[in-house]
Amino acid sequence: MNLHNPVDPELEKLEISLLLEGIFRQYGYDFRNYAYTSVKRRVTHRLQLEGFDTATRLLDGVLHDPEMFHRLLGDLVIPVTEMFRDPETFQAFRDGIVPELRKLPYARIWHAGCSTGEEPYSMAILLEEEGLLDKTRIYGTDISEGALEQAKDGVMPLERMQLYTQNYQASGGKRAFSEYYVSDHGLVLMKPFLRKNIVFARHNLVTDRSFNEFQVIFCRNVMIYFDTVLREHVHRLFYESLAVGGFLVLGNKESISFTPMAERYEVFDDANRIYRKVV
Structure with a gap:
């Protein structure tokens, strides 16, 4: 230095x-x-x-x-995010988790470390196509107030839409991706119906506690920046926040293995790092 x-x-x-x-x-x-x-x-x-x-x-x-x-x-808190990032994970969600959510009267999904909101909006699109959006509440949380303000506005750069469209199609998308946004002056605005069931709020995984019970928690490529002590702390937070039978979705470089919570989950989809709480 x-x-x-x-x-x-x-x-x-x-x-x-x-x-x-x-x-x-x-x-x-x-x-x-x-x-x-x-x-x-x-x-x-x-x-x-x-x-x-x-x-x-x-x-x-x-x-x-x-x-x-x-x-x-x-x-x-450098954000690394895109819509339908790792499309195979969203395809696995459609194929494996959506049938389980259909059995429930209501579901809550938490996207922890959601940055500027690309992942929650992706989930809203997926749930809309599967007929589940109206009975699901999506929570997007992040440590950055600035990122959350951008997420609440639902505004994204137009030049990223080609990549996002490719991701959407690879994730099993069922419509034309352009149905979900309007473009204006080099920006894209996600349509209001996608935002109606999303709650964006500041939450610090390090210092804040659980704030609800969830059927699904997404936390992908956030804990790779944490040391072992902090990772174990966050895994306990997620375990306390998940309903029995709920799903934890991690990033492709992360795993529940070798954490104190490992034996309380079963591997639901190893390739896509999806785990299910069993006790």
Whole structure:
């Protein structure tokens, strides 16, 4: 980080630890148990942009300048999302989970770490095509207020629609994808009927508790940034939030294996990282 002198790795780690502690105490965002290498890379990026040579100077800046903090926050919660991302997972949902949801009078689906809302809107489209949208409430939560505001508006860039259309078709989509949005001045607005059963709200997986009982929880490629202690904490949160017989859908690099909750699930679809709570 210091461009002029050799960096002491232990001192650097201490400074970043103090930075994360300061962020937590001042702003309530807890990154203290995020994977160190990922945090270090993002902090280094912010140091370069702000013209600082140490995390200690960055800490001083973010404590006294909320705008600087929000710039750093944008680095720490980089969203990686797209509609119908990993189409095979949505196809597996249609084939395997939808028949189970049909048996229920009502269902709640939680998309944890939903970023700007692409995944919840994808789910709304899928449920509409399967005749289940009216009896399902979709919850999209994220740590970032800015991402959630964008999600609530349902606005997306027009240039991404070609990719999203390909994903939709590969996921088993049954209509023309263009039926679900209107385009205007280089932007796309998702149609209002898709938004009516989606609730977007801020929720911090690190510090907040369960807020409802769910039949399905999606949390894909979020916990790869967490250390072991934090991953186990979040798995306990999800277990407490799932109804018996409910489904947990993880990212393709994640697994329930080797967590304290592993024996309380059965593997429903190993290829797509779908697990079912059995006890």
